[in-house]
Amino acid sequence: MPNEQPLSGDSIAINRRYLDHLLVEGRIVGAEHPTAQVRILGRTFDTPVMTAALSHLKPGIPALAEAARLAGAACCIGMGGCEEMKEALATGAGIIKIIKPYAAEEEIMSRLACAEENGALAVGMDVEHAVNVTDDRDSVVLGLPMKLPSLDDLKRFVRAARLPFLVKGALSVRDAEVCRDLGCAGVILSHHNGLLRWAVPPAMMAREIRRRLGKDFLVIVDGGIQDGFDAFKALALGADAVSVGRPLMEPLASGGPEAAAAVLRRMTDELKAMMVRTGSPDPEHIDPSVIHEVSW
Numbered sequence: 001m002p003n004e005q006p007l008s009g010d011s012i013a014i015n016r017r018y019l020d021h022l023l024v025e026g027r028i029v030g031a032e033h034p035t036a037q038v039r040i041l042g043r044t045f046d047t048p049v050m051t052a053a054l055s056h057l058k059p060g061i062p063a064l065a066e067a068a069r070l071a072g073a074a075c076c077i078g079m080g081g082c083e084e085m086k087e088a089l090a091t092g093a094g095i096i097k098i099i100k101p102y103a104a105e106e107e108i109m110s111r112l113a114c115a116e117e118n119g120a121l122a123v124g125m126d127v128e129h130a131v132n133v134t135d136d137r138d139s140v141v142l143g144l145p146m147k148l149p150s151l152d153d154l155k156r157f158v159r160a161a162r163l164p165f166l167v168k169g170a171l172s173v174r175d176a177e178v179c180r181d182l183g184c185a186g187v188i189l190s191h192h193n194g195l196l197r198w199a200v201p202p203a204m205m206a207r208e209i210r211r212r213l214g215k216d217f218l219v220i221v222d223g224g225i226q227d228g229f230d231a232f233k234a235l236a237l238g239a240d241a242v243s244v245g246r247p248l249m250e251p252l253a254s255g256g257p258e259a260a261a262a263v264l265r266r267m268t269d270e271l272k273a274m275m276v277r278t279g280s281p282d283p284e285h286i287d288p289s290v291i292h293e294v295s296w
Helices: 012-022 061-071 083-091 107-119 153-160 172-183 202-213 229-236 246-275
Strands: 022-024 038-040 044-045 049-054 076-077 095-099 122-126 165-170 184-191 218-222 241-244 291-295
Touching: 012 022, 012 202, 022 229, 049 061, 049 218, 049 246, 061 076, 061 083, 061 246, 076 083, 083 095, 083 107, 095 107, 095 165, 107 122, 107 153, 122 153, 153 165, 153 172, 165 172, 165 218, 172 184, 172 202, 184 202, 202 218, 202 229, 229 241, 229 246, 241 246
Parallel strands: 049 076, 049 241, 076 095, 095 122, 122 165, 165 184, 184 218, 218 241
Antiparallel strands: 022 291, 038 044
16 A cells, blocks of 8 residues: 555564455355354364464463363464473363474473373474574573474474374475475464564465365464454465464453453354355355455
8 A cells, every 4th residue: 555664574564464455355145154163183163263372371371272162263382391281181172282393302202292192183393483583593482492493303203293293384385395295284374473574474375385285284374363354364365274362362361261262252253254245155165266465
């Protein structure tokens, strides 16, 4: 738009601008009320809107898992040890445990084993958090050293997991193809809240990845999804699901699991409002041709 300000490499702002430039054509004639149900990693959920891999929350990760369970949503969880993971899994939520690329490999292997032993749906690795933002050195996250994993490292982790394995931080067709070849079940498209400057919006990559890798490769869009209208756009572009972080954090802290679940339900209602107006009977059959990118 003529009055838009330069973005200066702010990947969060770039993502927002991209989503706001996607328009949706209506196909209401003859439409029927849709279902938002999806099947992810062998489990049926009431919504493709899931929680992002959050960490160090108040009142805690188990509360996030309970919110997801109440809303019928899948739940990614981030940093934390086995006991916290067990508490989250005890809620009955479908948990995807995202593991940091710790320099100490025993930290990775212990979390993989805990996830398998306690009934996690899947595991993954947050590869883009391995290096610093302003140089190529391995990062330190909350005092814990990270290590940029090699392809051999990732292959070893995928084999050790004995669960579906996702890579979080993939942001290209090339990365998705490499992950597939490593044996991954899918990718979480993400730049981890702007770690990559000038990053392409995660939703922008979903369409080509879906076209090249097919319908059986799981694609989750992470980053900048603020409501069900954003979620619809990402799904129309080829995502199987979207993950939501910031919109859940304050409600969870102030109102607990039910307040966060209410946000997930509202976003699902907004998604279904878009689906009925575009003749989309379910998330799998959203026609990508309803999306039009404009530049004013």
